[in-house]
Amino acid sequence: MIEVSNVSKTYGHKKNAFTALKDINFTIEDGASVAIIGKSGSGKSTLMHAMSGLDRPQTGQVIIDGQNILELKQKDVDKFRAQKIGFIFQSFFLQATETVSDNVSLPLEIAKVSKRARKAKITAALEAVDLSEKARNKAKDLSGGQKQRLVIARAIVNEPQIIFADEPTGNLDSATGEKIEELLFGYNKNNGVTLIIVTHDPDLAAKCDVQIHIRDGQVSSIKGDKAVVKTPKPIQVKKVQ
Numbered sequence: 001m002i003e004v005s006n007v008s009k010t011y012g013h014k015k016n017a018f019t020a021l022k023d024i025n026f027t028i029e030d031g032a033s034v035a036i037i038g039k040s041g042s043g044k045s046t047l048m049h050a051m052s053g054l055d056r057p058q059t060g061q062v063i064i065d066g067q068n069i070l071e072l073k074q075k076d077v078d079k080f081r082a083q084k085i086g087f088i089f090q091s092f093f094l095q096a097t098e099t100v101s102d103n104v105s106l107p108l109e110i111a112k113v114s115k116r117a118r119k120a121k122i123t124a125a126l127e128a129v130d131l132s133e134k135a136r137n138k139a140k141d142l143s144g145g146q147k148q149r150l151v152i153a154r155a156i157v158n159e160p161q162i163i164f165a166d167e168p169t170g171n172l173d174s175a176t177g178e179k180i181e182e183l184l185f186g187y188n189k190n191n192g193v194t195l196i197i198v199t200h201d202p203d204l205a206a207k208c209d210v211q212i213h214i215r216d217g218q219v220s221s222i223k224g225d226k227a228v229v230k231t232p233k234p235i236q237v238k239k240v241q
């Protein structure tokens with residue numbers, strides 16, 4: 001379960017202060033697929049960063065598996081992330097001049113997985129995204145869709161409990177985007193991994209169990225049957241048709 005309670009985030013100080021998240025509250029069940037939707041600048045990425053321990057909001061709690069990650073020291077947050085969370089960023093964040101295999105290896109090295117164990121996991125992750133043939137190629141020589149598949153291999157190689165994906169299909173043509181969606185939802189359904197997707201795409205959002213709408217740093221609505229809004233006022237959670 002992921003419990004987000006009273007999370008607020010302000011960037012900057014004094015007259016430059018900007019509150020990007022205001023008192024966010026919800027709970028997400030394990031294994032759910034969740035879309036975070038909202039206009040540009042509404043606070044989606046800020047929320048994703050707060051929920052995954054990439055950034056610290058000033059107030060509130062983010063409890064994953066009973067652990068309030070905001071209470072952990074930075075190095076323990078980093079370890080928690082490396083063990084439990086996979087990330088897919090729109091801008092890839094690949095090591096361009098490293099090989100495909102070495103890119104996938106990175107989270108395993110951070111999580112201190114032995115070299116021998118790494119090899120088998122890398123092979124399995126590349127097979128899962130149908131990229132085994134490119135294992136020795138440099139990341140920069142892949143096509144856009146292949147890069148996105150590599151990003152997914154890197155996100156799943158640690159067998160995470162949660163995957164965060166920021167606009168995972170934003171840069172792709174619709175056929176390639178559909179393949180990426182299939183991979184992500186397949187992983188969510190078959191492995192019970194919680195999938196949290198930031199997206200502008202209403203069709204993609206509709207495929208998720210839960211839709212969380214963000215407006216001006218606040219939750220404006222939550223729909224779906226695998227999330228609840230806790231405070232300030234519990235609202236009736238509607239079932240998705």
Ligand SMILES: Nc1ncnc2c1ncn2[C@@H]1O[C@H](COP(=O)(O)OP(=O)(O)OP(=O)(O)O)[C@@H](O)[C@H]1O
Nearest residue numbers: 011012018020038039040041042043044045046047
């Ligand atoms: N480091 C920062 N310093 C100051 N303000 C910031 C910072 N990061 C984000 N913001 C502001 O916080 C608000 C929310 O930003 P965020 O990146 O979360 O939006 P978003 O919903 O992800 O938008 P997009 O769809 O364009 O990616 C925006 O108004 C943005 O300008």
Ligand SMILES: [Mg+2]
Nearest residue numbers: 044045046166
């Ligand atoms: Mg964003």
